[in-house]
Amino acid sequence: VIRSAPTTEHTAVTVPAHTAPQAVADLDAALAVLRARGLRLSGARRQVLEALFCARGPLSAEEIERHTNMAGAGCDLASVYRNLETLEEAGVVRHLHVGHGPGLYLPAGDATELVVCERCGARADIDPRVTADVRAAVQHATGFSPRFDHFPLAGLCPRCQER
Numbered sequence: 729v730i731r732s733a734p735t736t737e738h739t740a741v742t743v744p745a746h747t748a749p750q751a752v753a754d755l756d757a758a759l760a761v762l763r764a765r766g767l768r769l770s771g772a773r774r775q776v777l778e779a780l781f782c783a784r785g786p787l788s789a790e791e792i793e794r795h796t797n798m799a800g801a802g803c804d805l806a807s808v809y810r811n812l813e814t815l816e817e818a819g820v821v822r823h824l825h826v827g828h829g830p831g832l833y834l835p836a837g838d839a840t841e842l843v844v845c846e847r848c849g850a851r852a853d854i855d856p857r858v859t860a861d862v863r864a865a866v867q868h869a870t871g872f873s874p875r876f877d878h879f880p881l882a883g884l885c886p887r888c889q890e891r
């Protein structure tokens with residue numbers, strides 16, 4: 729009987745659920761956070777992070793799977809989701825919701841706030857000074873402090889308004 733050496737693959741790691749997002753500036757900083765938390769840097773996990781840091785905007789799990797060769801490495805969509813969950817719990821990744829579509833993921837330190845078109849799905853970054861003004865106006869009127877980093881502002885893009 730050949731027994732394989734125990735791997736660290738299934739070592740139980742205790743991760744406090746949903747650590748506050750960390751302002752990791754780049755891939756190396758994110759990897760350092762994972763290492764410090766004793767999380768294994770599997771190829772799949774590293775590829776997910778690389779895809780998020782190289783992307784020009786937030787990505788869905790499906791897009792991450794396409795951007796990486798994870799399918800070739802025998803990793804399916806479910807493992808992309810599992811890795812995203814772990815990375816989010818570690819505080820290096822966050823997500824946002826665009827309309828009825830799937831959640832989109834981006835580095836936690838990326839302060840991007842979006843405006844999205846509910847008809848065609850177009851999206852654009854909002855200048856943080858603008859959202860600061862909107863936040864202040866809404867807070868003044870209602871006492872609520874709105875956030876646009878988790879649920880972006882939705883409406884109609886210029887093209888859809890013309891129709």
Ligand SMILES: [Zn+2]
Pocket residue numbers: 823824825878
């Ligand atoms: Zn959410």
Ligand SMILES: [Zn+2]
Pocket residue numbers: 845846847848849850884885886887888
């Ligand atoms: Zn539109």
